Amino acid sequence: EKGYETLVKENLCDELDELRMVYEGLPDFLEQVSANENASFPFSLECRKAPLIVYVHQIGYLMCFFDEKISEALLIGLQDFEFAFSEDGEERRFYYHTQKTRELDNLLGDIYHKILDMERAIIRDLVCRVLQFLPQLTKAVNFAAELDCILSLAIVARQNNYVRPILTEDSILEIRNGRHALQEMTVDTFVPNDTKIRSAGRINIITGPNYSGKSIYIKQVALVVFLAHIGSFVPADSAVVGLTDRIFCAMGSKSMTTEQSTFMIDLHQVGTMLRHATSRSLCLLDEFGKGTLTEDGIGLLGGTISHFANYDYPPKGPFVNTSDGDLHRKLLTTV
Structure with a gap:
């Protein structure tokens, strides 16, 4: 086992290949050198395991003795031992510099890091050569990324029976048998729904029992509009989509990276919607006001809808989801 990750293939640099060959054969070589050194000792060492010359990264070559440290008396007979x-x-080891290990340091050096340094130098040289063609490579990568997106959209559209939408400058949103692009892939049966907005500012209040698909319906409208604007086919039998500058959502989502409550996030989202929505915007509210007292929630939602209804040039939608039937009736009588 080499003990390092090869970055440069073989046969690219002769000097690097030679260093690798020496490094891979180092254990057998050191074992042979150790045997010769042990035979040349002026006395016999009564050790359970014979001393061995080892290679330690960034330190070099050392003579390793096991179990016990060499006594001062024996060191007198071993010249140049340090x-x-x-x-x-599990076993104690004692490392010494010797005349032979110093010779190996001068001969071979820190071979492992020599290999790493040489590989890094080759990689740096490769990077410099590649960067000379950065504009061309960037253009090719951008083209490949755009092509990948287009092909992905085309494959999904074909597999899931999407249709080509009609984009128009009129304030229109007509979707026949629209579907949620993701939800329909996770359920056995998905019921399509139509969406029709013929005049800007028409407010769509959606109510019904829990688990009836109200939130999914609101999101599918946003997804169809979004997909149409990025050049994709859409999950529907047909779709006519007016040009939309922004899609504003107040979906009650909780972000794990903010210290704000879900209700406060909703307030910020609706506030942004009220300040910046234009006649070409699509506005979606999912159970806005539910995160506070019922009376306050009704007031907030009713005020928001009343504000949209009084716009000179109101946005498309807005789509408002409420699961409270009484609230639905109150809103219809007050707005």
Whole structure:
């Protein structure tokens, strides 16, 4: 096992290939050198395991003795031995610099990091060469990314029977048998729904029992409008979509990265909607006002709808979802 991740393929640099070959054969080579060194000791070492020359990254080559440290008396007979450090574990190890390990340091050096440094230099050179063609590469990548998006949209449209929408400058939104692009993939049966807005400012209040698909319906309208504007086919039998500058949503979503409550997030979203919506905007409110007292929620939602109804050039929609039947009736009688 090499012990490092190869960044540069073989046969690219002869010097690098030679260093790798030496590094891979290092264990056998050091074992042979250790045997020769042990045979040349002026005395016999009574050790459970024979000393071994090892290679330690960033330190170099060391003679390793196991179990016990060499006594001062024995060190007198071992010329040029210098204690480096010890290591505790299942077996204690004591490392020494010797004449032979110093020779190996001069001969081979820190071969592992030589390999890494040479690979990094080759990679840096490659990066510099590639950067010379950065404008062309960026253009190619952008083209490939755009092509990938177009092909993905085309494949999904074909697999799920999407149709080509008609974009118009008129303030119109007519969707026949519209579907939610994601929801229909997760349920066994999906019931399509129509959407018709012939004049700007028509307010659509949607009510019904829980789990009847009100929120999904609102979101599917937004998705159909969005897909039409990015050049995609849409999940419907037919669709005529007026040009839309923004899609404003107040969906009661809770962000994990903010310290605001769901109700406060709703207030900010609706406030942005009221300040910036134009006659070409699509506005969607999903159970706005539900996160506070009933009376306050009715007042907030009723005031918002009344504000939209009194616009000189109101936005498309707005689509308002409320699951409260009484609230629905009150809104119809007050707006």
